[in-house]
Amino acid sequence: MNGRYSLNLPIDLKQEAEQVAEQQKISLNQLILWSLTEKVTSLKGNLNDPEFPSISYRRDSTNQLIPIIRGKGIRVQTIVIASKQWKESVADICKQYGLSKKMVDDALGFYSAHKKIVDALIEENELLENVHA
Known part of the structure; x- marks a missing residue:
């Protein structure tokens, strides 16, 4: 197989x-x-938290599972940074990233429930940015 594929989408x-x-x-x-990766990861790992239906997982380039907004590919940590560090309102985040209020609320709720995981991802990214700055 050469990596090419054909889809007959409606x-x-x-x-x-x-x-x-x-x-x-x-x-x-x-x-x-993105969509296929989200679905396969979801089915294989069944990691999704039913309390936050807008949140799924995707593997990054290091094969680490990253919580993202389902169907958008936007990382939960991006929404958290916009809200907590940049003090943006939910309405502004919705507009800036093209998200529904439910998606942003799920991302922030997921953060509250899984704070250690998301904080570790944020810290890891900040360290990488400092190394490559």
């Missing part, structure tokens, strides 16, 4: 997916890969 689904990809400023291929 026209309506393809058009909707193209719109979402454009909103996220990514290719349709990236959106499909």
Whole structure:
């Protein structure tokens, strides 16, 4: 197999997916890969917390599981930083990242319930930024 694949998506689904990809400023291929990765990770690990249906997991380049907003690929830690460090309102976060209020509320609720995990991810990213600065 050469890594190429063909999908026969229903026209309506393809058009909707193209719109979402454009909103996220990514290719349709990236959106499909993100979605498939989220679904496979979810099914394999069953890590999803039923209290936060908007939150799923994706593996990063180091194979570490990262909590993200389902269907958007935005990391929970990004929303937490916007809210806690930058003091942005939920409405501003929704507008800036193209999210529903429910998605932002789930991300912040997930943070409250899993604070140690998300704080560790934030700290790790800050350390990496300082090393590469």
